[in-house]
Amino acid sequence: MNATVLTSTEQQTRITGHQYPLTRVVTWELRRFLASRLFWFQALGFWGFLLLIIWALHASDQTGTVTGSEQLSAYVAGTSAGGLLRTLPTYLIILALLLPFITADGVTRDVNRRTHELLMTTALPTWAYVLGRYLASLIIGLGLALLLFASILGMGGLLHLTDPTYPLPQPDAVLLLWVGMVLSATILVSSVGFAMSTLWPRLSMLIKAVIMVGWLTGALVIPVSFRNTTPPPAWYVNWDPTSGITALGLLPAYQIGLNSSITNEAQLLQFILSVENKMPDLAGWFVPHLLLAGASLVLVLVAALAFKRSRETLS
Amino acid sequence: MMELTIEHLSKRYGQNWALRELSLRCEPGMLGLVGPNGAGKTTLMRMIATLLSPTEGTIRWNGQDIRTHGEALRQVLGYLPQDFGIYPEFTGRQFLRYLAAMKGLPTSLVNRRVDEVLSIANLEQVADRKLPTYSGGMKQRIGIAQALLNDPELLIVDEPTAGLDPAERVRFRTLLSSLTSNRIILLSTHIISDVEAVANRLMILQEGRVLTDTTPEALLAKTAGSVWGVTTDQTTALQLQASYQVSTMVNQMHGITLRIVSATRPHEAAVVIDPSLEEAYLLAVGRPAVRV
Numbered sequence: 133m134n135a136t137v138l139t140s141t142e143q144q145t146r147i148t149g150h151q152y153p154l155t156r157v158v159t160w161e162l163r164r165f166l167a168s169r170l171f172w173f174q175a176l177g178f179w180g181f182l183l184l185i186i187w188a189l190h191a192s193d194q195t196g197t198v199t200g201s202e203q204l205s206a207y208v209a210g211t212s213a214g215g216l217l218r219t220l221p222t223y224l225i226i227l228a229l230l231l232p233f234i235t236a237d238g239v240t241r242d243v244n245r246r247t248h249e250l251l252m253t254t255a256l257p258t259w260a261y262v263l264g265r266y267l268a269s270l271i272i273g274l275g276l277a278l279l280l281f282a283s284i285l286g287m288g289g290l291l292h293l294t295d296p297t298y299p300l301p302q303p304d305a306v307l308l309l310w311v312g313m314v315l316s317a318t319i320l321v322s323s324v325g326f327a328m329s330t331l332w333p334r335l336s337m338l339i340k341a342v343i344m345v346g347w348l349t350g351a352l353v354i355p356v357s358f359r360n361t362t363p364p365p366a367w368y369v370n371w372d373p374t375s376g377i378t379a380l381g382l383l384p385a386y387q388i389g390l391n392s393s394i395t396n397e398a399q400l401l402q403f404i405l406s407v408e409n410k411m412p413d414l415a416g417w418f419v420p421h422l423l424l425a426g427a428s429l430v431l432v433l434v435a436a437l438a439f440k441r442s443r444e445t446l447s
Numbered sequence: 448m449m450e451l452t453i454e455h456l457s458k459r460y461g462q463n464w465a466l467r468e469l470s471l472r473c474e475p476g477m478l479g480l481v482g483p484n485g486a487g488k489t490t491l492m493r494m495i496a497t498l499l500s501p502t503e504g505t506i507r508w509n510g511q512d513i514r515t516h517g518e519a520l521r522q523v524l525g526y527l528p529q530d531f532g533i534y535p536e537f538t539g540r541q542f543l544r545y546l547a548a549m550k551g552l553p554t555s556l557v558n559r560r561v562d563e564v565l566s567i568a569n570l571e572q573v574a575d576r577k578l579p580t581y582s583g584g585m586k587q588r589i590g591i592a593q594a595l596l597n598d599p600e601l602l603i604v605d606e607p608t609a610g611l612d613p614a615e616r617v618r619f620r621t622l623l624s625s626l627t628s629n630r631i632i633l634l635s636t637h638i639i640s641d642v643e644a645v646a647n648r649l650m651i652l653q654e655g656r657v658l659t660d661t662t663p664e665a666l667l668a669k670t671a672g673s674v675w676g677v678t679t680d681q682t683t684a685l686q687l688q689a690s691y692q693v694s695t696m697v698n699q700m701h702g703i704t705l706r707i708v709s710a711t712r713p714h715e716a717a718v719v720i721d722p723s724l725e726e727a728y729l730l731a732v733g734r735p736a737v738r739v
Binding site for chain 2: 151153156157159160163164165167168242245246247249250251252253254255256257441442
C-alpha cells in the first residue's frame with residue numbers, strides 16, 4: 133500500500149450530483165450478470181432444456197381415422213398455434229420456476245452478500261437503485277422469454293427441414309401467443325417476485341417458494357380438474373396468469389372433427405394443417421393478461437417508494 | 448466548511464440501549480473510536496453513515512440534519528464497513544468502476560480515479576484478478592480503495608486493519624495520516640496502537656456512553672504513575688495477575704516480567720514505567736487484559 137495523498141483529481145472527484153443514475157445501475161447490473169459464468173451456464177442449460185422439450189412435444193396431440201381397411205393417423209405439430217396451446221403452459225412452467233431466482237433477489241442479494249452497506253452509503257438515489265435492479269433483472273427475464281420464442285421458431289424450422297410434412301411455425305401466431313402468454317407472465321412473475329422480496333427481504337425464499345408452488349398449482353393441478361368435465365368459467369379463462377386454463381378455454385376452436393370425406397393421409401394432413409394453424413382468438417384473454425402484467429408493474433413502483441435505505445429494514 | 452456535529456444521540460434496539468446521549472463535534476482531523484465489544488462504536492458509525500436511524504438526537508453535516516439531507520452527506524462520504532461483501536463476478540478493477548459509477552463519479556473520470564485508488568491500495572498487480580481469488584488483506588485493501596473513490600470529506604473506517612499483516616497495517620496507518628489534512632476521518636478499532644499512531648483525538652466508548660473524549664497525549668499524561676513494571680517468579684506473577692490489571696506478561700530467563708496497570712504500587716519490587724496508550728485505555732475502561 134502506498135501512502136499517496138489524493139491530489140491529482142481531488143477537485144474533480146468531489147461530486148456534485150448523479151447523472152443518469154438509473155442508466156448506470158441498469159448498465160452495471162447487466163454487466164455483472166453477463167460477467168457471471170453461472171449466469172451463462174444457467175441460460176445455456178435453460179436453452180438446451182427448452183430445445184429438448186420442444187422437440188419432445190413436437191407431436192402435441194395424436195389424431196386418426198379409419199378409411200376402408202386403412203388406418204390413417206397424424207399429429208398436431210407442437211409449434212403450430214393449436215399445438216402451442218397444448219405445450220406453451222408447460223414451457224411457461226419452466227420459465228416461471230427459473231424467473232424468481234433471477235429477479236426476486238435484485239435487492240436482497242446485496243443484503244445477503246453484505247454489499248448493501250457499500251451501496252447505501254453512496255449518493256445513489258434510492259429509486260434508481262431499486263428500479264435499476266428491477267429493470268436489469270426484467271431485461272434478463274425477457275431475454276429468457278425471447279429465447280423461448282426463438283427456440284419455438286428455430287426447432288419448428290429444424291423439424292420441418294428433417295420432415296417436410298411437419299408444418300413450419302407461423303411467426304405471427306407464435307408471436308401473438310408469446311406476447312399474450314409468455315411476455316405477460318414474464319413481467320408478472322418478475323415484478324411480483326421482485327416487489328415482494330424487496331418489501332419483505334427476510335421472506336425472500338418463502339416468496340420464491342410461494343410463487344413456484346402457486347404457478348405449478350395454477351398451470352398443472354387446476355387444469356386437470358377441468359379436463360373432460362365442465363369447461364372452465366370464462367373469467368378464469370381470461371384472467372389465468374399461468375395460461376393453463378386460458379389454453380384449455382381456447383382449445384375447442386382447434387378441435388379436429390374428422391369426417392368420412394378423408395380417404396388418404398395427404399387429405400388428413402391438409403385438414404389438420406388448416407385447423408392447427410388458425411390464428412388464436414384474442415378476444416377475452418389477451419388484454420386481461422397484459423393488464424395483470426401492468427398491475428404487477430405498479431407493485432414494483434410501490435416497492436421502490438416504500439424501500440428504506442436503513443439497514444434496520446433489511447437486517 | 449466541513450463539520451460533523453452530533454447532539455444527544457441515542458440508539459435503542461428493543462429494550463437495550465446501544466448508544467446513550469452521545470454528543471460530538473468534529474472538524475478536519477482524525478478521531479479514533481475505541482471501546483470494548485458492544486460499546487456502540489459500529490452503531491455510531493452506521494448512524495453517521497445514514498445506515499441506521501437514531502432513536503433520539505441529531506447528526507448534522509455542515510449544519511444540515513442528515514435525516515433530511517442524507518444525500519448531501521453521502522455525496523462526500525467514504526465508508527469502509529467492518530464486514531463487507533464483494534461481487535464474485537467482478538475483478539478488482541471492475542468492482543471499483545462499478546462502485547465509482549454508483550457513487551456518481553463522472554464517466555470521464557472513473558478510469559483515472561480507479562487507477563489512483565488501486566495505486567494507493569497497492570493493488571495494481573492484482574487489479575484484473577477476480578475478487579474471490581483475493582486474500583483477506585487484499586479484500587480489505589479493495590474496501591479501503593472503494594471508500595476513497597469519491598475523495599471523501601468524511602471518511603468512516605470501521606476496523607480497517609483487521610486482516611492486514613503488520614507491514615500492511617503500518618502502511619495503512621501512514622496512508623490514513625496523509626489523508627487527515629482536508630477531511631474528517633472516523634476510525635474505529637480494537638487495535639490501540641493504530642489510534643496511537645494516527646489519531647489526534649481519542650474517544651473511548653463503553654456500554655453506549657462516552658467514557659473519555661481527549662487526545663492520546665492527554666490520556667497518556669493522565670495515566671502517568673499508574674503503570675508498573677515488575678519481574679518475579681511464576682507464583683507471584685499469577686497472584687498479581689489475579690489481583691491487578693496486567694497488560695503484558697512475558698516469560699524470561701530470570702523470571703516473568705509483568706506490566707501492571709494500578710493506581711497503587713502492586714508489589715514492593717514494582718517500579719513506575721512509562722504507560723502505553725493501550726494501558727491508558729485499560730485504566731480508563733477498567734478491564735483486566737493479559738498479553739503473554
